[in-house]
Each structure stands twice: as structure tokens, then as C-alpha cells.
Amino acid sequence: MGRYVIRRLLQMIPVFIGSTFLIFFMVYALGDPVAALFGDKAPDPATAARIRKDLYLDRPLWEQYLHYMGQIFQGDFGTAFNGQPVLDLMASAFPVTLRLTVVAIAIEVVVGITLGVVSGLRRGKAIDTTLLVLTLVVISVPTFVTGYVLQYVLGVKWGWIRPSVSPDAPWNELLLPGLVLALVSLAYVTRLSRTSIAENAKADYVRTAVAKGLPRRRVVSRHLLRNSLIPVVTFIGTDIGALMGGAIVTERIFNIHGVGYQLYQGILRNNSPTVVGFVTILVIVFLVANLLVDLLYAVLDPRIRYA
Amino acid sequence: MRGATHAQWAACAVAVALAATACGGGSDTGGEGAGIVSSSWGDPQNPLEPANTNEVQGGKVLDMLFRGLKRYDPKTGEALNMVAEKIETTDQQNFTITLKDGWKFSNDEPVTAQSFVDAWNYAADVRNKQNNAPFFADIVGYADVHPASGEPKAKTMSGLVVKDAKTFTVALDKKFSTWPDTLGYQAFSPLPKAFFTDHAGWLDKPVGNGPYTVGSYTKGTAMQLRAWEGYTGPDKAQNGGVDLKVYTDNNTAYTDLISGNLDLVDDVPAAQLKNVKNDLGSRYINQPALIIQTLTFPLYDPRWGKPGMEKVRQGISRAINRDEITRQIFQGTRSPAKDWTSSALGAKGGYADMCGELCTYDPAAAKALIEEGGGLPGGKMTITSNVDTGSHRVWMDAVCNSINNALGQGPVCTVNPVGTFADFRNQQSSYKLTGPFRSGWQGDYPLIQNFLQPLYFTGASSNYGKFSDPEFDKLIDEANSETDTAKAVATFQDAEKILAAQMPSIPLWYQNGSAGYSERLTDVELNQFSVPVYDRIKVG
Secondary structure, eight states, X not given: OHHHHHHHHHHHHHHHHHHHHHHHHHHHHTOOSGGGXXXXXXXXXXHHHHHHHHTTTTSOHHHHHHHHHHHHHXXXXXXXXXXXXXXXXXXXXXXXXXXXXXXXXXXXXXXIHHHHHHHHHTTTXXXXXXXXXXXXXXXXXXXXXXXXXXXXXXIIISOOSOSSOOTTOOGGGGHHHHHHXXXXXXXXXXXXXXXXXXXXXXXXXXXXXXXXXXXXXXIIIIIXXXXXXXXXXXXXXXXHXXXXXXXXXXXXXXXXXXXXXXXXHHHHTTOHHHHHHHHHHHHHHHHHHHHHHXXXXXXXXXXXXXX | OHHHHHHHHHHHXXXXXXXXHHHOXXXXXXXXXXXXXEEEEOOOSSOSOGGXXXXXXXXXHHHHHOOOSEEEOTTXXXXXXXXXXXXXXXXXXXXXXXXXXXXXXXXXXXXXXXXXXXXXXXXXXXXXXXXXXXXXXXXXXXXXXXXXSSOOSOSSOTTEEEEETTEEEEEBSSOOTTXXXXXGSGGGOOOOHHHHHSHXXXXXXXXXXXXXXXXXXXXXXXXXXXXXXXXXXXXXXXXXXEXXXXXXXXXXXXXXXXXXXXXXXXXXXXXXXXXXXXXXTTSEEEEEEEEEEEEEOOTTSHHHHSTTHHHHHHHHHHTOOHHHHHHHTTTTSEEEOOSSSOGGGHHHHTOOXXXXXXXXXXXXXXXXXXXXXXXXXXXXXXXXXXXXXXXXXXXXXXXXXXXHHHHTSSSOEEEEEESOHHHHHHHHHTTXXXXXXXXXXXXXXXXXXXXXXXXXXXXOTTXXXXXXXXXXXHHHHHHHHOSSHHHXXXXXXXXXXXXXXXXSEEEEEXXXXXXXXXXXXXXXXXXXXXXXXXXXXXXX
């Protein structure tokens, strides 16, 4: 187990270097960010040259990359163009997005798996068909539509909630954005666990458990569910990374100042230190989440061993 | 499960409702809710230094925090003395500026001649990397602190001399009669000593001499400005303060406004323009601002710049149906352009119908003019703009359709959308574009000079099409040395006639400023820069 974890951690290094270089390269391919700082006016050449020099933009790309990575390993993620250290931006953005992700994942897990189990056990019945159609609808409606509609109905029409989230982003205000963010994945979780449950319900070990005279509750929760969760856990694991980085639309609609907001602002302004820094952290989140998922397999299915 | 989620929402709604009533109407800052205006904001692009701020969001804050030598009247745009007692000159080149008594920064430091001279020297020094440094380029000694390359030779400009605490003199490198009227621009604001001694601390909580002080500032999220009790200027704040909240999506800000969580939105999203009458009624402002959008021709490309092509350029202008595009696409938030300035200047400021029939839609005349000039270069044209904001994609398509319909030769006009503003700006400033491209211009001050000289003077900083006409340059120089304002304006208009004859860029439309506000507010107005005049807003 320990050796497996170490091997996986070592494998992360090339992935990390490769992905950061790709991001770095792509952000710089967008063009020179300095010109846009001057708005409608033409950049003053002397001032623009100074800014480029300070931001290391007058060097070749590989030199910029080495310089940047060197800084990162000293814990310095550079400075955004508005003069704030990127680390400060991260300190304010990540906790907010993390809370949003936790809300979304909780909704996905609780609602998604419950619905999946219900429809998987009643395969072909009315409730199963209804849920299948519902999930199809949810999957096909884009996030920004559900976001704006729910925001308008609950926030403006009925006045139940504030349409936007306040700067501190407390848990209770994140419930609706979390739901909107979770909806599409929730539908996937429902479908995945339904299929998995429906398949395993016919397996020999379930029949054995029933034949042993175990109560139905115990058969479902201890035997059936545990074995059926592996594909679902894989999906949720990768979804953590996707939710943290992919909340751009949801965060914009509800004015949440999290990772998505900083990334959007950074991309719009070609602000490479912000974009590369945030994506670098997201890459790490992805890698760690995947490792945790793989380790969870062993917990769920004792037959899986890591050496 | 569904029931449970509903219950959670309901609980949340109750909690929010309680919190809202506890705060007392709209403002969620707690405690001092009375008389506070909450307003939408965008994250300023650069640190909030007066000479480093060239966009509206940062400008909004500076307008509350600072008062300069002059200030533009929000209604007429006239440059009125604010901190300045008088600005005198005998030769239109050397100015003596005298300050009024009694002006102070909110940290009790008096505003002196030195406060201005230090601020201007800081702004011009290339080492401080201030965006607005070129505004000081007219002052003698600018090249010493801001050389085109290499290290600066001096720290101060020799053209600025402090005579005493209340007086300083400014020497310009050439005659510029309307120069005092440019001093209302925020880059010319005075700065307190703390700005230089504790720069980081100042940026965290800026200190100025305006009617508001900064209560708290969370970068990227919110700023609370409070009315300054000790302010002695003529325009004391009529409200208790302003809470600026950063929104990334103006749709969300608008939703917050109509659900009562926000008092003032100064950018009504295009998608909501159809609903705005229903939602807000008379609480919606839509008025001309100092912004013009044009299509500039790459005159550096001989295919567009060679003699005779002015007919083609004029023909394209006549092929654009401005009335229909501004009405259909922009719902009246743009008005068809009739000259190269802005209708917000007013007739006295130099706005007049200088383009005449050349800006009037007439497909037949357009076709004739283009054919007379030898047709489009290569038989086709491409319009380029960034498409990340401002419905640029939509109007570009409309303009091309209008041209294609007028010419009747199939799709000869096509659109080249560029993803980001930065990318577009790079293509534009490296002179790589081979077809007409969008140029937007927001006036820095309500002067006709600001709409002509930086854009069309030979070698001027924002002359992206590389237009050059000796007669035009001569008229601009003449107008700048003219002492009588009315005569100067007339000379600038003469220069505009050359633009009509040469058509280096096609005036498209003037952009309006728009705002919506809640029932709590009265006396909401926008100035020519489409920024709300916060100090005049009354609450309740």
C-alpha cells in the first residue's frame, strides 16, 4: 500500500510538469497581455516595455517557464496585474469554491445514489422510467439555463433567496448554486448507480445473501450497494476536480468570487500568472482526487489489493 | 428527499429575510444601513492610483475620492475650477496655477502646490509605470523622466516649479490653449505624502481630498466608501456613503437590483433592455456619453490608402444603415453618429453634423461611390473586432449585411471575430490588419481636441490607421494656439471637414451610458463618462 502510494506520487511529477507547461504555453499563445492594460488608448511604448520587463515577458518562452516554475517552488505564484499576489487571490477564492464543491458533491452523493438505488431496485417499473426521463431532461439542459431560471424564480419571483451570494459566501447561500452545479453530475450519478445496482442485483452473491435469510435492508446496504459503488466513486472522484474548475458558469450567475471568477477574470485580461497559478493548483487537486479514488476501491472491494 | 431540500430552501429564505429586515432596506453592511447606496462595480484593472487608472471602474472610485484643479460639470461638461483658484497664462504655453485655501486630504494634510507637483512628477516617471503618463507629455522636461528607451535622467520635470504653498507654474513644450480644461481628468489629481512614504498601505486604503473616504476595501470584492464629515468642498456628499460590490456578470447585478438587493446598476445588460421599461419605469437612465465607435481603415495598407480610395471609404460609410442597427440591435442605447466627436460634447463643445450625407444611408449612392473609386480592394473586405464584450459580433454582422445588400454582389463583406481584447489590440497596434477594424474611443475630457488629435494627428498615439494629412495637422496646431474657445472649436471643426473628405474612419454610433436604480434613490444622474454622480444621490 505505502509503496503503491509513493509510486503514484512519483508518477504525478511528469504529469504536473507536462500539464503546467501546456497551460503556460497556451496562455502565452493568446498574445501579449500588456497592450490590453491601456484600454482604448495606444500603449505608451516606454511604459509598456517597463511592464514587460518586470513581468519577465521580454524573455523567450522557455526562460519564462523556468523562471515561473522556480518561483512556484519557492511558494511564490507571482503577482496579478492589479497588483495583488496570486497567493492572496487563491487564499480568498479556494475556500469559497471548496465550500461550493462540498455542497454540490453532498447533493450528488445523497440524492444521486438514493435515486439510483431506488430506480435500480425497481427496474422497469413506473418510478424507474420517470427517473430516467427526468435525468435525461436534466442532462440536456445546460447549466446556465437552470442557473438563470432557478435564480429568477426563487430569487426574484418568489423572493425566497438572495439572487446573488454575498462576498463571504456562507453555507446557506451556497445551497442553490451548489444544487445548480450538482444537477448535471447528479443525473449521471443516478444513472450510473442505477445500472450498476440493476446488474449486481442478479449476481450470485446477492442471491446467496437473500437465501441466507438476511433482511432486505442488509442485503442492499452491505452487499449490493458496496459492490455497485465502484463506478460511481470513480465518477465522483474525477468530478471533484471538474466541479472546482468548471464552476465558472455557476459562479458567474450567482456572483460567487471563487476559482471560476478568478479564472474568468484572468482569461479575459490575459492575466497569465493568475490563470497558470490557479490551473496548476487544479491539476494537483485532480491528481490527488484520482489517487484517493483508487485507494477507495480497496476499501469498497476487499479483493482489490495494492502492492 | 425533495421535501427535505425544499425545507432547507425555506429555512434559508427565512434566515435571509430576517437578516435583510435587520439590516434595514437593501444594504447588507449592517449597523449603518441608513443613507448608504449600494452600487454595482467591476474589479479595477490596475492598482487604484490616479495616474494608473484609465477605465471606468477604477475611475468611479477616484471620482469619489479625489478632487482635482478642475471638475467637469456633470450636466454641461464645462470645466469648472475646483481646487484651483485661478489658472493664468499670457502666451498659451506658460501657466500659473493658484490654489484655493482650505482644501485638505482626509488625513488632515493640507493640499498644497507640492501635492500636485509631486503627483505629476510621479505620474510621468517611467519607473512608476503609470498608464496615464502620456498625459504629462506636454510638460517641459517630460523626456527626461520618460525617455523612449533607457533610464530616465531626472526625477522631476523642469517645467513644474513650486512658487509657494499655494502657487506653481507649468511650462508646456508648445502652445495649448485648452490645456487648463484637461485638468479635470483624474490623472491630474493631487496626492498626499502618505502615497509616497507608505505606498502599499495607501493602495490598501486610498486617501484623497474628495467628498468620500474609504471605510474598508476588500480587493476584488467590495469597497465601502463613507461620506467624509470634514469635507469642505462645494459638493458635499448627499448620502451617508456608497457600498461598491463587484459583479462579474451584469445580468446578476440587474437581477439583484430588481429583487431589491442592490440600489444602483450603471451597466444595464443588453439582454434586459427589452424588460427595462417594465421593471424600472422612470428609474432607468439612457443618455449620451463621451464614447464613439468607428470603423478605421488601415491606410498604411496601400490597397486602402492610395489616392482615390477615399471614394470607396465614403461609399462604405453610406452603405451602413446606422438607424436600423442602433434601433434593432442596441435598442436605442446607441445613436447614429453624425461626426467624429460625441453628441455629449454639445453644440458649444463642438458637436455638429460634420459628416452630413456621407453618414446617411443610401445604397444607390454607396454603390456609385464605391464603383467610382475603383471598387473594394480585391473585390472584398473584412471587418475585424474583438467579440468578447459589447455585442460586437452582432453589429459587425449587421454592418456587413448592410454593405452586402447595398452592393448586391453577394457576400463581399465578411467578419473576422477576435476572441479577446488583448489579442485584437495586439493585431491592431502591430499594424497587421488588412481591412477596416473597430476603434472605440472614450473621451478623457469633454473637449473636441480629445476626439481628434490623439486619433488622427500624424503619428499620434492612437492613430491606428496611420492617417496623415498636413492640412489637418496644421489646423489642429492652429486650434491649439487659439485663445478664444469658440474660435478654437470652429478651427477643430474645420479639421473635421478634412476627415469627411478623406474618411480615414467611418463614424458608426455614439454610445450611451445607462443605469437603473431602486425606489430608495432620487437625484441619480450620469456624467459624460457614464459614471453615476454619486455625491448627488439622495437616499430615502
